[in-house]
Amino acid sequence: MFSAALLCVFICWTATGHADHHQHCRSPNMTGYFSMMGQRAETRASGQFTYDSTNKKLRLQPNSSFPWNATLDLDLLVFFEEGILYKIDSKNQSCEKKSLQCTKNPFALPSDATYMTTMTSGSVSIEGEGLKFQVWTTPTADSKGQNIMCLTMGCLPLSTIYVSESSTSIFSNMNIELEIKDPDVFVVPSFCQGLPAEEAPEGTVYGFYDEFL
Template sequence: MYAAITLFVLMCLTATTHAEHHQPCHAPNMTGFMTVISLKGEIRAFGAFTYESMGKKLRFRSNESHPTNTSLGLDLLMFFEEGVFYEIDSKNQSCEKKSLQSTLEPLDIPDDATFLSTLHSGSPSIEGEGLKINAWTGSMPELKGHYIMSVTMGCLPVSTLYFTESTSFLISNTDVELEIKDPDLLVVPSFCLGLPVEETPEGTVNSFLNEFM
């Protein structure tokens, strides 16, 4: 796995494609599965996601359908546009409401991202055996890091590499479908309504990525 990741990074960093005419696209509504892996090889989370593009809302529930010993059990409802998120515990009918110091989305290309190159995963010459993707990069000032995101030509996110001072992660997406199967997943549960936003400790940067650190 390390070799594949290194090769991908090198390909991106050494790409010579000029990108003056490329503008970041935006992901559509989606459901699918997301895997978060540290570059040390540890599976930090695997779970289902539901994403609403216009409202910039994300529900991610991990370690339910395919639990593993190393995977975190999380149920997150993120409102990136509003700058808040909920950590939900459905079993105990409780949750915590927190502010987002970094609203970087794991499924959408930021408007200030820089185009790197167009790449082919697999074989471009054999029908059905290759995937054409665009690679984008950018910085994460709040997290003191940067990212490399790959998306299909239709702007479906394939994978993203995140590099910070303390750790690095690979987020990959599979079985993506262009629909929101259960809109209720993007609604705040009744037992979470009316909660105040918890105070963020000094020096803490709440973000989607930070949940896996």
């Protein structure tokens, strides 16, 4: 019911939807801020992100200046091509290394995405008062849910609604800049190096989104 309500709100929030030219695209390198809202409308995680679209690397870091309190304080370094996620605790100099069976994430349009529609948030008739974006959908890793992803016409990810059988989450991205400000965020900390990767239990598919559930 929650996911249906979210979709209804999403449709009502937009001013218009129409057919348009569309094609798969690749997000650029980005630095910005993210928030993730859970099923009870609580902010589960928030902070700064850096995304390397060429090498498919992602760093999420908490940021104390962010205006929303979060229930999770996550520092993640993800190498999607290698299928590896590091969960970092710099304070205690500890780290978890996990194997990814699913490489989907809210910062890149996956190759199996299906175009739904092009819409405009705000006004289509007043200059500077509307944002045109595309809506895509992809199945979840277990094929029992779906992701609804919104991107600008320049392929900047605005938000992703992640819906599974047991939960619904909304990732939102803000204040995006088209650069990697600090490449060192992708360097694996010394206390994480040499760790064996934890495998998901047999019969399960572990992915990026599972860290927020």
